[in-house]
Amino acid sequence: MKNADVINHVKGTSLFIDDFPAPEGVLHIAVFDSKIACGKITKLNYDKVLSVPGVAAVITAKDIPGENQIGNIVSDETILADGEVEYIGEPIAIVAADTVENAKAAANLIEIEFDELPAVTDPREAYEKGNLIAPPQTFSDGDVEKGFAESDVVIDGRVDIGGQEHLYLETQGAMAVPSEDGKIKIYSSTQSPTAVQRAAAKVLGVPMHKIETDVLRLGGGFGGKEDQATPWAVMTALVSRLTGKPAKLILSRQDDLRMTGKRHPYSADYKIGLSRDGEILAYEATYYQNAGACADLSTAILERTLFHATNSYFIPNVKTTGISCKTNLPPNTAFRGFGGPQGMFVMETAIYKAAEKLGVPAYEIQKKNLLKENDSLYYGQKAERVQAERCWNEAAEEFNLQEKFAAVKEFNEKNNLRKKGVALMPICFGISFTSSFLNQASALVHVYTDGSVGVSTAAVEMGQGVNEKIRSVVSQTFSISQEKVKMETTNTTRVANTSPTAASSGADLNGNAALLACNNILNRLKKFAAESLKEDDPAKVEIKNEKIFYDGKETGMNWESFINDAYFNRINLASHAFYATPEVYFDRTINKGRPFAYHVYGTAIITAEVDILRGVCEIESVDVVHDFGKSINRQVDLGQVEGAVVQGIGWLTMEELVQNDEGKLLSNSLSTYKIPDIFSAPKEMNVKFLEDSENPFGPLNSKAIGEPPFMYGIGAYFAIMNAMKEYNPNADKEIRAPLTHERVLMSLKNLK
Amino acid sequence: MSNKKNKNLNRRSFIKNIGVGFAGTIAAAPLLKSHAKKLPEEIKDSLDGKVEVTVYVNGRKFRRNIFPQTTLAQFIRDELNLTGTKVSCNHGECGSCTVLIGSDAVYSCQMLALDADQKFITTIEGLMKNDELGEVQKAFVDKDGLQCGFCTPGQIISAYALLKKNPAPSEEEIREAMSGNLCRCGAYPKIIESVDAAAKLLKK
Numbered sequence: 001m002k003n004a005d006v007i008n009h010v011k012g013t014s015l016f017i018d019d020f021p022a023p024e025g026v027l028h029i030a031v032f033d034s035k036i037a038c039g040k041i042t043k044l045n046y047d048k049v050l051s052v053p054g055v056a057a058v059i060t061a062k063d064i065p066g067e068n069q070i071g072n073i074v075s076d077e078t079i080l081a082d083g084e085v086e087y088i089g090e091p092i093a094i095v096a097a098d099t100v101e102n103a104k105a106a107a108n109l110i111e112i113e114f115d116e117l118p119a120v121t122d123p124r125e126a127y128e129k130g131n132l133i134a135p136p137q138t139f140s141d142g143d144v145e146k147g148f149a150e151s152d153v154v155i156d157g158r159v160d161i162g163g164q165e166h167l168y169l170e171t172q173g174a175m176a177v178p179s180e181d182g183k184i185k186i187y188s189s190t191q192s193p194t195a196v197q198r199a200a201a202k203v204l205g206v207p208m209h210k211i212e213t214d215v216l217r218l219g220g221g222f223g224g225k226e227d228q229a230t231p232w233a234v235m236t237a238l239v240s241r242l243t244g245k246p247a248k249l250i251l252s253r254q255d256d257l258r259m260t261g262k263r264h265p266y267s268a269d270y271k272i273g274l275s276r277d278g279e280i281l282a283y284e285a286t287y288y289q290n291a292g293a294c295a296d297l298s299t300a301i302l303e304r305t306l307f308h309a310t311n312s313y314f315i316p317n318v319k320t321t322g323i324s325c326k327t328n329l330p331p332n333t334a335f336r337g338f339g340g341p342q343g344m345f346v347m348e349t350a351i352y353k354a355a356e357k358l359g360v361p362a363y364e365i366q367k368k369n370l371l372k373e374n375d376s377l378y379y380g381q382k383a384e385r386v387q388a389e390r391c392w393n394e395a396a397e398e399f400n401l402q403e404k405f406a407a408v409k410e411f412n413e414k415n416n417l418r419k420k421g422v423a424l425m426p427i428c429f430g431i432s433f434t435s436s437f438l439n440q441a442s443a444l445v446h447v448y449t450d451g452s453v454g455v456s457t458a459a460v461e462m463g464q465g466v467n468e469k470i471r472s473v474v475s476q477t478f479s480i481s482q483e484k485v486k487m488e489t490t491n492t493t494r495v496a497n498t499s500p501t502a503a504s505s506g507a508d509l510n511g512n513a514a515l516l517a518c519n520n521i522l523n524r525l526k527k528f529a530a531e532s533l534k535e536d537d538p539a540k541v542e543i544k545n546e547k548i549f550y551d552g553k554e555t556g557m558n559w560e561s562f563i564n565d566a567y568f569n570r571i572n573l574a575s576h577a578f579y580a581t582p583e584v585y586f587d588r589t590i591n592k593g594r595p596f597a598y599h600v601y602g603t604a605i606i607t608a609e610v611d612i613l614r615g616v617c618e619i620e621s622v623d624v625v626h627d628f629g630k631s632i633n634r635q636v637d638l639g640q641v642e643g644a645v646v647q648g649i650g651w652l653t654m655e656e657l658v659q660n661d662e663g664k665l666l667s668n669s670l671s672t673y674k675i676p677d678i679f680s681a682p683k684e685m686n687v688k689f690l691e692d693s694e695n696p697f698g699p700l701n702s703k704a705i706g707e708p709p710f711m712y713g714i715g716a717y718f719a720i721m722n723a724m725k726e727y728n729p730n731a732d733k734e735i736r737a738p739l740t741h742e743r744v745l746m747s748l749k750n751l752k
Numbered sequence: 753m754s755n756k757k758n759k760n761l762n763r764r765s766f767i768k769n770i771g772v773g774f775a776g777t778i779a780a781a782p783l784l785k786s787h788a789k790k791l792p793e794e795i796k797d798s799l800d801g802k803v804e805v806t807v808y809v810n811g812r813k814f815r816r817n818i819f820p821q822t823t824l825a826q827f828i829r830d831e832l833n834l835t836g837t838k839v840s841c842n843h844g845e846c847g848s849c850t851v852l853i854g855s856d857a858v859y860s861c862q863m864l865a866l867d868a869d870q871k872f873i874t875t876i877e878g879l880m881k882n883d884e885l886g887e888v889q890k891a892f893v894d895k896d897g898l899q900c901g902f903c904t905p906g907q908i909i910s911a912y913a914l915l916k917k918n919p920a921p922s923e924e925e926i927r928e929a930m931s932g933n934l935c936r937c938g939a940y941p942k943i944i945e946s947v948d949a950a951a952k953l954l955k956k
């Protein structure tokens with residue numbers, strides 16, 4: 001059965017923020033932002049703005065009734081710049097008017113002058129200048145120096161990794177509607193309803209109970225609406241509070257591209273030591289994270305880089321250091337993988353380069369060092385229910401790896417101007433928020449008197465199918481048809497203190513909470529059924545396909561009439577339940593612990609073809625064996641893998657963010673920033689489910705899916721490298737992502 | 753409500769603005785045909801700088817007075833309240849706003865509503881067969897050709913336009929025809945399957 005959303009989507013009747021019928025008198029907001037990347041504001045004059053017809057308000061920092069602060073982890077982010085600016089696109093003032101056009105035209109009349117200071121956009125330069133978001137963080141295990149001393153081969157190098165624009169097709173947006181007693185309801189396209197509520201309350205100077213956040217659905221999020229949906233939502237609340245009118249803000253694509261943060265670009269140094277036969281003995285890496293101008297979620301993201309520094313390999317001696325560097329770019333933020341992909345990319349580079357040195361294929365080193373059951377991960381967690389080798393071996397077998405190699409070899413021998421390459425990409429991705437306190441969720445389940453069910457959770461639907469999964473959990477638990485279950489909006493008055501829908505954990509946390517709530521109701525119903533049947537053992541009551549059984553025998557009662565009876569007998573048909581992931585903790589004084597409930601494993605085999613004369617590459621095939629646990633919904637999970645792979649390939653092969661030295665984004669439209677189109681999707685994609693994988697931490701034994709498969713995209717980079725090397729063995733001097741067609745061509749010819 | 757600013761916006765500068773970034777692949781073809789000659793008079797004659805436009809959308813006739821710079825996408829969404837047509841880039845680069853004019857798929861953000869005067873337009877809402885899903889819509893449901901759903905109306909319209917012209921497209925032809933519609937969720941493999949399935953449904 002499909003989610004009701006799917007039907008609405010194809011009909012064009014599903015609503016996104018900009019589709020909501022606008023309330024009477026709604027004001028439209030234009031944001032006036034900084035045109036320079038660093039400096040002091042010396043003059044800000046908006047006299048002319050107020051004379052524009054239709055303008056209702058101009059708001060600057062001094063008009064903020066509460067605190068001018070929206071920083072989530074670190075309090076370093078103003079909602080409107082106060083005296084100084086730190087990046088191009090930083091909001092300085094907002095104008096509210098009767099139409100979008102009037103608001104924008106009026107905002108253009110604001111007069112501003114700056115004392116401009118030089119901008120820093122490179123993370124290493126920021127580091128040298130001492131511009132850091134937080135003190136560097138180091139994880140270590142074993143003794144790297146000893147490990148390097150014992151190694152037969154030691155190599156080091158540098159890696160530069162580009163960022164990535166989220167490009168959710170629905171741009172950032174929100175609408176605020178005031179009601180009595182100073183209360184404001186914010187409809188937001190956010191992954192973090194509570195973050196919006198908290199920030200709005202702070203900026204407005206009101207208690208959180210005066211702010212209600214409601215989220216129907218997102219037209220894509222990918223992490224870009226985890227922290228960065230907040231400012232726009234707060235602005236609508238601010239206008240609403242100061243004018244008493246409803247207010248709406250939908251960023252234009254250009255504004256969204258310019259003003260919001262992206263996946264963090266990284267620059268990194270690595271050093272790897274191996275025995276002659278390819279066993280990795282020591283690994284050291286330092287990551288310079290380009291955080292942009294404010295902390296946002298950067299420190300947490302950097303920490304996940306460290307957690308995933310060794311990908312799915314066991315390495316006895318490891319030392320990693322993360323440095324979050326403050327630059328004059330929009331604050332970079334969460335994006336699918338949350339720092340993990342950058343960490344894994346550096347690891348894979350080290351293996352790739354080590355393989356060259358040892359004169360063996362990289363996959364031999366990869367395979368040799370895969371995690372095994374009970375291996376200790378270098379942050380202290382024991383690897384359990386490890387599927388690394390199973391996924392690898394099944395992929396090799398299922399997709400005829402040896403034949404693939406032979407075919408590619410033959411192709412390369414026959415062709416001079418087209419070359420193919422194959423790369424394998426194993427993944428191991430930890431599931432749980434690494435800030436352990438976030439691993440909590442609540443659900444509110446209502447069974448109505450006609451037997452239909454309404455479910456509210458903290459999960460936000462953004463296309464990842466979380467609502468569909470929770471609906472399955474509820475319908476399976478009650479054993480009623482899926483149509484009887486409706487997923488409600490995510491709303492802070494129904495479910496409080498929501499953790500963001502992020503870290504791939506939406507279905508795990510909220511599905512488990514919904515399961516608990518259903519079981520509470522089910523237990524009451526069973527007791528009631530036993531009583532009304534004049535039987536004594538509620539445990540013998542069972543509901544199957546909307547029929548009530550006792551001791552295996554039909555009782556003649558069906559779900560609908562039974563629920564109605566229960567109501568008249570004053571049985572509580574609603575339940576609120578709370579779930580917290582057990583056993584996760586991390587001790588930051590020693591950087592050891594058990595931060596993840598479990599890990600997701602998989603292996604992808606990627607084949608790429610390069611046109612030597614043009615530098616054009618094609619991803620010919622992506623073959624995956626992935627550990628889904630016991631999938632709740634195979635179609636949804638399959639879509640997540642396919643989509644993540646396409647996005648991962650986009651990150652590493654075509655999506656190039658370009659800024660000039662003044663910090664201005666030059667790739668500021670879809671014609672200059674290329675995301676994968678339908679031609680860029682691999683010609684062939686095969687995904688095999690690893691069977692018999694159990695996961696006691698996932699609802700109904702399932703596993704999280706959103707982020708892990710993104711990292712299969714890393715294999716595309718090395719498949720292209722391998723193809724290039726078939727033509728020019730020295731083509732891969734520099735490891736710099738994305739490997740755009742242009743860069744492929746230049747590398748093939750060894751040009752800079 | 754003030755329209756002062758709108759009156760000042762002249763059409764030529766508007767066209768200049770929307771003309772850039774025309775990444776027009778298949779979906780955006782014969783747009784921007786100019787009404788420049790007859791425009792000034794109409795503006796003069798009509799109240800408040802508005803001009804009259806008549807279009808046939810999903811089989812119904814609509815007559816409205818609009819500002820001349822209104823794009824077809826704005827017109828469909830704001831004047832007709834048909835919000836199934838989405839706007840994402842507003843620059844002719846993503847395909848979210850794709851509608852049919854006659855049997856051609858066009859980017860409605862790249863066309864002035866005036867240029868659609870007297871034309872027959874089909875939006876996603878118009879593909880319904882009374883209360884039933886149309887074949888292409890049904891195929892996208894069957895094959896799960898979507899995730900967040902934001903690009904979906906545009907995808908379905910482009911697929912419909914393709915299948916009207918080419919009832920049995922090859923995979924390559926499907927990719928070609930759908931290449932003007934971006935999907936950030938990356939549902940492409942399933943979109944291809946959906947279009948293929950739609951072709952089979954339409955044949956029945």
Ligand code: FES
Binds near residue numbers: 848860
């Ligand atoms: S092409 Fe019209 S909104 Fe993108």
Ligand code: FES
Binds near residue numbers: 219220463900
């Ligand atoms: S389904 Fe989300 S953009 Fe296509």
